[in-house]
Amino acid sequence: xxxxxxxxxxxxxxxxxxxxxxxxxAFAGTLxxxxxxxxxxxxxxxxxxxxxxxxxDSDDEVESYADILSSFDLITINFPKFIDGRGYSLCRTxxxxxxxxxxxxxxxxxxxDQIFMLQRCGFSSYYLREDQKAEDAIKALDTFxxxxxxxxxxxxxxxxxxxxx
Amino acid sequence: xxxxxxxxxxxxxxxVSQFRDQTRRYLAGxxxxxxxxPLRLQNGLYIQRFAPxxxxxxxxxxxxxxxxxxxxxxxRKYDKGYVHFTTRQNVQLNWPLLEQVPxxxxxxxxxxxxxxxxxxxxxRNTTTDQFAGIARDEIVDPRPWCEIxxxxxxxxxxxxxxPRKFKIAVCGSEEDRAATMVHDIGVHAFRNENGNVRxxxxxxxxxxxxxxxxxxxxxxxxxxxxxxYLDAILRVYNRYGRxxxxxxxxxxxLVKAMTPEVFTEKVESEWEQIKDSASLLPEAEIxxxxxxxxxxxxxxxxxxxxxxxxxxxxxxFHSWLKQNVFPHKKSGYCAVTLTLKATxxxxxxxxxxxxxxxADLADxxxxxxxxxxxxxxxxxADVEQTALIELWEKLSAVGLATANRGLLTxxxxxxxxxxxxxxxxxxxxLAEEIQRKFEDIDYLHDVGELDLNISGCMNACAHHHxxxxxxxxxxxxxxxxxxxxxxxxxxxxxALGKIIGPSFKREEIPDVLEKILNVYIEQRHEDELFIxxxxxIGITPFKERVYAQAA
Ligand code: HEM
Ligand code: SF4
Numbered sequence: 001x002x003x004x005x006x007x008x009x010x011x012x013x014x015x016x017x018x019x020x021x022x023x024x025x026a027f028a029g030t031l032x033x034x035x036x037x038x039x040x041x042x043x044x045x046x047x048x049x050x051x052x053x054x055x056x057d058s059d060d061e062v063e064s065y066a067d068i069l070s071s072f073d074l075i076t077i078n079f080p081k082f083i084d085g086r087g088y089s090l091c092r093t094x095x096x097x098x099x100x101x102x103x104x105x106x107x108x109x110x111x112x113d114q115i116f117m118l119q120r121c122g123f124s125s126y127y128l129r130e131d132q133k134a135e136d137a138i139k140a141l142d143t144f145x146x147x148x149x150x151x152x153x154x155x156x157x158x159x160x161x162x163x164x165x
Numbered sequence: 166x167x168x169x170x171x172x173x174x175x176x177x178x179x180x181v182s183q184f185r186d187q188t189r190r191y192l193a194g195x196x197x198x199x200x201x202x203p204l205r206l207q208n209g210l211y212i213q214r215f216a217p218x219x220x221x222x223x224x225x226x227x228x229x230x231x232x233x234x235x236x237x238x239x240x241r242k243y244d245k246g247y248v249h250f251t252t253r254q255n256v257q258l259n260w261p262l263l264e265q266v267p268x269x270x271x272x273x274x275x276x277x278x279x280x281x282x283x284x285x286x287x288x289r290n291t292t293t294d295q296f297a298g299i300a301r302d303e304i305v306d307p308r309p310w311c312e313i314x315x316x317x318x319x320x321x322x323x324x325x326x327x328p329r330k331f332k333i334a335v336c337g338s339e340e341d342r343a344a345t346m347v348h349d350i351g352v353h354a355f356r357n358e359n360g361n362v363r364x365x366x367x368x369x370x371x372x373x374x375x376x377x378x379x380x381x382x383x384x385x386x387x388x389x390x391x392x393x394y395l396d397a398i399l400r401v402y403n404r405y406g407r408x409x410x411x412x413x414x415x416x417x418x419l420v421k422a423m424t425p426e427v428f429t430e431k432v433e434s435e436w437e438q439i440k441d442s443a444s445l446l447p448e449a450e451i452x453x454x455x456x457x458x459x460x461x462x463x464x465x466x467x468x469x470x471x472x473x474x475x476x477x478x479x480x481x482f483h484s485w486l487k488q489n490v491f492p493h494k495k496s497g498y499c500a501v502t503l504t505l506k507a508t509x510x511x512x513x514x515x516x517x518x519x520x521x522x523x524a525d526l527a528d529x530x531x532x533x534x535x536x537x538x539x540x541x542x543x544x545x546a547d548v549e550q551t552a553l554i555e556l557w558e559k560l561s562a563v564g565l566a567t568a569n570r571g572l573l574t575x576x577x578x579x580x581x582x583x584x585x586x587x588x589x590x591x592x593x594x595l596a597e598e599i600q601r602k603f604e605d606i607d608y609l610h611d612v613g614e615l616d617l618n619i620s621g622c623m624n625a626c627a628h629h630h631x632x633x634x635x636x637x638x639x640x641x642x643x644x645x646x647x648x649x650x651x652x653x654x655x656x657x658x659x660a661l662g663k664i665i666g667p668s669f670k671r672e673e674i675p676d677v678l679e680k681i682l683n684v685y686i687e688q689r690h691e692d693e694l695f696i697x698x699x700x701x702i703g704i705t706p707f708k709e710r711v712y713a714q715a716a
């Protein structure tokens with residue numbers, strides 16, 4: 001079952017995380033460099049042969065990669081457990097502070113009941129946990145038709161849009 | 166009072182649909198237990214000792230009579246005909262069925278109520294002074310700011326999965342009646358030298374296992390920046406708060422570990438990045454929300470001579486007048502506290518019948534509105550002084566005129582072992598034993614203002630650390646014991662109480678209290694309150710008296 005959700009479509013997975021054994025150049029999709037091992041793969045990033053992304057874990061400091069963010073085609077933020085909410089702040093920091101325009105993907109323990117909020121914080125794709133129903137995930141993107149506060153998806157809070165009453 | 170517009174209503178309605186679907190999927194086995202847990206908690210739903218428990222929000226403690234009647238109906242239709250008011254200006258149903266919770270939420274939404282974020286690791290219901298808007302010592306009315314914070318925090322997408330629960334309290338008076346010093350964030354509204362509204366921001370207060378008083382992290386912030394400043398604090402907490410140990414996950418631990426200075430630097434540098442974003446709060450919105458809290462059309466009344474009033478009234482009225490009636494900023498008016506602390510009733514509990522009477526009386530005597538205080542009491546905020554005797558008679562008839570506001574028997578008390586799965590000891594029967602021992606109202610009045618707080622375990626739901634006398638249920642080899650501390654205070658000069666010594670069996674506690682009170686009565690200076698005597702003489706005299714025979 002495909003479980004990558006992007007632009008309201010359900011797609012086959014197209015990324016792989018680099019690990020020491022498999023600097024697997026044969027893979028056609030995006031290769032992700034774990035932030036913690038970036039120094040080891042600097043070369044790969046410089047001589048980029050194929051789409052390359054950054055894998056951030058929830059405890060990674062986005063600030064450390066600010067200068068090179070634009071060299072990545074994709075940034076994934078890992079949710080080791082869905083209740084670990086650090087990824088929401090990381091994504092907002094990428095979008096709002098560093099104006100990262102590429103695809104930011106939630107990966108790991110990604111459940112449909114969190115999708116609405118993930119989208120609001122600037123995520124643009126989701127690699128759902130295996131057991132999640134992709135159709136339900138698409139529905140969940142529309143859970144609320146109104147939002148009080150501004151966020152990365154729409155910086156204007158409701159109070160700037162309310163009809164004068 | 167804030168009135169929903171179509172936007173507010175739609176958001177609450179959509180929440181009901183969302184939760185209905187989540188409940189359905191959970192019951193169909195599509196959502197695992199541990200994944201449903203945070204979803205239900207963010208909707209106020211606990212699974213407790215005997216049954217689920219549903220916590221309903223009363224934003225900043227304001228209720229209208231339509232809502233009170235609805236609570237009464239709900240408690241009859243779905244529960245056992247009573248509700249419990251809590252220290253967080255919420256109300257709890259102790260026996261709802263999980264399957265019916267979506268229907269309860271739908272019934273609540275019809276009267277602009279909900280259970281959003283009353284639990285879970287998110288920003289909880291914001292609390293404030295129960296006398297907001299009418300207190301004579303008020304500098305800034307906190308209610309519009311609470312409403313603005315309510316909207317900002319409702320479904321805040323970034324902060325739904327924080328390291329732990331997060332509580333914000335606001336006060337705008339000389340006195341702090343909202344315990345702001347022991348909240349994750351305390352907001353003190355004041356006016357600067359030019360008369361403009363500003364906020365002092367405190368962070369890192371909290372009770373529980375590691376009680377702490379909050380630190381000032383910003384002396385003054387302009388209203389337009391309030392929300393972005395809160396965003397900055399929450400973002401720093403979300404990223405750096407500990408998640409490895411739930412007892413160390415609260416913001417108080419982070420502020421302490423980083424030091425308030427370093428924590429402040431982090432917040433400030435985060436805030437610099439976002440302070441001029443679209444989230445800047447425009448004056449028009451402040452105005453719009455404030456419009457909902459402008460004074461009602463008060464009549465031009467004159468203040469009554471209370472001595473005169475007392476002379477005219479039946480016996481019993483005088484002590485109630487003295488203790489339960491609070492001065493109002495408008496002459497001829499006053500606020501009246503209905504303590505939910507009659508002997509034999511669990512503190513904070515109100516029956517459906519009483520709720521109906523309360524609604525009728527609030528319509529008749531208090532402009533159709535009432536308040537909930539963090540002392541688990543209800544308040545009629547706009548009562549004409551000339552109606553006091555009549556109101557007292559009607560309240561007396563339904564057991565709601567107990568003249569003990571602020572006194573020993575007006576204790577704050579958690580549900581304890583009778584309802585709560587985490588309890589080490591039972592709180593409610595202890596409260597009752599204390600009420601029985603100290604039933605003599607003249608004695609209570611002589612002892613004077615005294616906060617007694619009873620928690621059934623160290624989670625401190627009843628704020629025992631900041632009670633002038635705090636009692637904590639502890640477990641010793643499977644047996645319930647109670648530890649006593651004195652000298653705590655939840656005022657602006659907040660202090661944590663000190664434990665006086667080894668714990669006691671429940672039946673010993675009333676006598677222990679009597680000894681403590683005797684020390685106070687012997688040692689007090691004229692007009693000195695219990696807490697002031699405590700602070701002057703320290704805990705040793707109490708300790709010596711209480712443990713005298715053992716020595
Ligand atoms: C019956 C179910 C309840 C459960 C399972 C429960 C659970 C807890 C827990 C685990 C904590 C500790 C949080 C920490 O680590 O600091 C806590 C604190 C607290 N709870 Fe409850 N509670 C319950 C009922 C109540 C009630 C009825 C009230 C109000 C009367 C209340 C108000 C509070 C307050 C004020 C705190 C202290 C907040 C602080 O530490 O700053 N809780 N509760
Ligand atoms: S203090 Fe402990 S026993 Fe009392 S309600 Fe809180 S968690 Fe339960």
